[in-house]
Amino acid sequence: MTGLPRWRDLDPLRVFRTSRFSYQRVPNGSPFDFQQYRWPSPGRLSEKWRFWSRMSTTRLICFAIASVVFLSLLVGGGYHTAINQKGKDVDGRLPWQHYYRLDGYYNGVRTLVPHSKWEPDNKYNQSIPPTQQDQQEELQLGKEPPLNVVKYNPYPNFASEEYRKDHQPVQECFLDDGQDVRVPDVYAYPGLPQHMVDPFFGSYKTLGLADDVCFERFGRLGPYGYGYNVREGGIGIGNVSERAGSEQVFAQTGYVNYTNVDWGSAQKQCFEKNKARFSVEQPEGKKRVQRHAYVLRTWTGYQYSEYQILSLRAMIAELALKSGGEYDVHFLVHVKNNSIPIWASQAVYKETLQKNVPREFWNISTLWSELQMVNYYPEPFPDNFANMAGAGIHGVYRSAHFPLQWFSQQHPEYDFIWNWEMDVRYSGHYWEFNNKVGEWAKKQPRKGLWERGRRYYIPHIHGDWANFTSFVERETQEKDIATNDIERSGPVPVWGAVRDFANSGMLPPFNATLPPHSYDSDNYQWGVGEDADLIVFNPLFDPSLTNWVFSWDVTGYNRSLPVPPRRAAIITVARLSKRLLQIMHDETWAQRHTMFAEMWPPSVCFHHGLKAVYAPHPVYFDRDWELEHMNQVFNYPKEIWDSPFGWGEHNLLGSSFYYNSGFSGALWRRWLGQAENHEGGRRWEEERTGRMCLRATLHHPIKTENGPVDPPEEGKAS
Structure with missing residues (x-):
């Protein structure tokens, strides 16, 4: 081939x-x-x-x-x-x-009903859904929302005896150096707009997310500066918006002044106050809390809109400060002009950063450039099968994982790194989502994991997750009917590292990733309680069974042999473990192996037997x-x-x-x-x-x- x-x-x-x-x-x-x-x-x-x-x-x-x-x-x-x-x-x-x-x-907040009275708009093409006009007459709307907003707090009770029995105490974190300005709470409505649509893919209940509340813009973004003026410390947007009932939010949160907030300083102080929670050495009976880096990949010349700044503030407040330092949010800023010597001069570095990042985020930002990656992962990178992008191997387009691997090498203190894109938004609470997804992935058994992960989970077809798991196993045992006579890319079912393919130069597998017993003798035990090395948010598909244009962007493997088996997940948004990033780094510098950005982390997991999970979030x-x-x-x-x-x-x-x-x-x-x-x-x-x-x-x-x-x-x- x-x-x-x-x-x-x-x-x-x-x-x-x-x-x-x-x-x-x-x-x-x-x-x-x-x-x-x-x-x-x-x-x-x-x-x-x-x-x-x-x-x-x-x-x-x-x-x-x-x-x-x-x-x-x-x-x-x-x-x-x-x-x-x-x-x-x-x-x-x-x-x-x-x-x-x-x-x-x-349908807006004037149509809110308790979850028990909610009827989704979905009829699954059995009949014409009701129109908004029909709903308006049916609901006999008032001028104000029929429900009151409530504080939304998904965190465990850090002060409770139950929590402190297993964990070190959590010290409250603040927005300012003087420790006077508290981090505000988020507010939600305890119900849903009547006829709000039900998701087609994924499930709130499966992941442990609340499905009986909804978020509108004042309760969600008001605590971070939406809906009040700059002179009050807000961001100056939302004042001319429809706002019936929004006064309930500001009556509880007040108007937080964000004028002089330094998020880097706030995160650092939060960690220092709580660092005992993250120490490897814990008192007897206490559990170590893992640390996460939430990395936002941005670039010079990027325009930060007021709405994006609100979302960024929400990430830092909810992930880092409200959690007692479990997360640090970082900006990984791509300096697109390779002629700027950011590595040679602190003054040039500082000037470049301050010209391209809003002031409040300066101290959480790290600059990098593609030329820096050329020196970090030097040529040659031989034997590419097909560079359909027509771009260089060190370019961020094909190798967005290079700076992420480098970042992980510079920050070994983080157990996990979330690779987040600047064009992602979340209408719910960030910590709840990240925490629940991680907990759910940790509970997933290895048996059938790759087979479940390649499919979209449709609850109204597949039933609950247990039923879906059984269905996938039965289907796998009968035959992988989706492939028919198409050449397989790896064995089915996958059990441990996939290494039985004709190629050379592979790094040795880890003993910890070897199956403890056979596939047939496993009763969905192996992997339960094991943190996922990779969590993605679209299915982990086999590129050889598609005509995905980047399927053959594989570098460093012998081209006289068939292209290695591989997996991919569209969109690079993911959580990656320190272990996975270390193997990716070693494969890159030692073996000159790499693939297109959306294919490399899943394929490394596939080859090395790491735990890779597609999280079925609501779509x-x-x-x-x-x-x-x-x-x-x-x-x-x-x-x-x-x-x-x-x-x-x-x-x-x-x-x-x-x-x-x-x-x-x-x-x-x-x-x-x-x-x-x-x-x-x-x-x-x-x-x-x-x-x-x-x-x-x-x-x-x-x-x-x-x-x-x-x-x-x-x-x-x-």
Whole structure:
């Protein structure tokens, strides 16, 4: 097998595909108008196909092959087959675009009901969902929210006898050096807007997250400066927003003055007060608390919007300060200009940092550059199978893990590092999400872990998690029906390290990752209580069973042999253990092994027998999908071309979490009170059901947060 991809793995239509889209307000129309270019897609697509200006030799070869394949399909009558495999109907629309739009997301705080009285908007395509207008008449709305906000506190009672029996005491942390300004609390409504949509993928209950509360913008962001003026220490946005009932939040939190907050100093003081909790040496009967670094990958020239600053403050307050120092939030700032000698001059380093990062975050920021990575991981990096990006191996586009590996080497004090992207938002409480996901992953047994992790969990199809686990085992024992006659990439089921492939230069496996007994004799015991080395938020799929464009971006393995088996998870947002990052680092410098950023951490886990977990967090869709069809599309694509991690990625455009989702940004901006394509905004909320209130949801990507307060006149609510 040679270094270039097989023809069946190429996607010749990809290079012509548009990556911009616009969500439409027509309830039964197409939610994405490809003729309008209002919303930029994630930068990776626009960068990926800046084709003619950055054409490398490898890309020219691949493009030429793809062109031949495309012309062959066209001349041979296969073009229509390719289009059909992409899923389009005869009217030019995709099947999911025929489903009715779910409007329950946009019901506001005036429609709040206790969870026991809530009925989701989802009918799973069995009937037309009720419209907002019907709901408004049905609910007999008042002018104020029918429920009162409550303080949302997901932390254990640190002062309780139960907690202190097993742990060192927790000292309170503050926002200022004088230890006078308390970290504010977050507020939520103890209910849901009537007809709020239920998630299609994932489950709150499975992960242990609260599913009976919702967050609106004042309770969620007000404690961090939203909704009051700069002269009071706020951030100066939200004052003209619909705000009925918001006074309840400020009556309890007051107006925190963020003018002179230094988050680096606050985090350092918090750790120093609580460092006994994290010491390896603990008094008898006490448990050591693990430490986490929450790393935000940003870059010079990045524009920090007011809304993003609110989210960043929330991360630090909730993860680091309120937890008694369990987390430190860091900015890992990519200096894009390689000619700036940040390693040679403290003055240059300081000037570069202060020009590119808001003042309050200066002392949690670390600069790095690609030239620095060239010196840290020097050439050569031989035997690349296919560099479809046409970019250098040290570039952040292909190797975003390089600076993360370097960061971990500089900070051995952290047990885990969360790799977080700047375009991710979370409408719920950060510590609750991170803590619950980590606890859930720790409980997962190794048996069937990779098999469960490659599928989307659809509770209304699969039942509870125990039933899903049993179902996957039965399916695995019968046969891996999703692969049919396609060549496998690794054994099924996976049990321990996957190393029985023809290649050379592998680092030896760790004894701790070797299975203690056989797969068949294990009763879902191995792995329970073991921290996950990798937690991702999309399935851990096998690239060889898709036509994902970066499947063959594998470097340092013998090209005269087949490409190694591998795994990948779309979006680099993840939690990585210190052990995993150490192996990634060693494989990189000692063996010159690496892969595309979304493929490298999962593949290292695959090869070395580390514990890798896909966390089934709640994911929403803007359309009322029929569930059997959804299960078929996402978990059992009929052909390699249909995979949602290839040509089938269009099926995720209407989801709340994917690399090129359009719905995620639209939903987030509407939640912020902004108008979006003639819907939403201040007048809309005031004349209808009030501001939106969402359950805790992970949104990606959010490329802009600065929308209009009101739609144009023709979009005014009637």
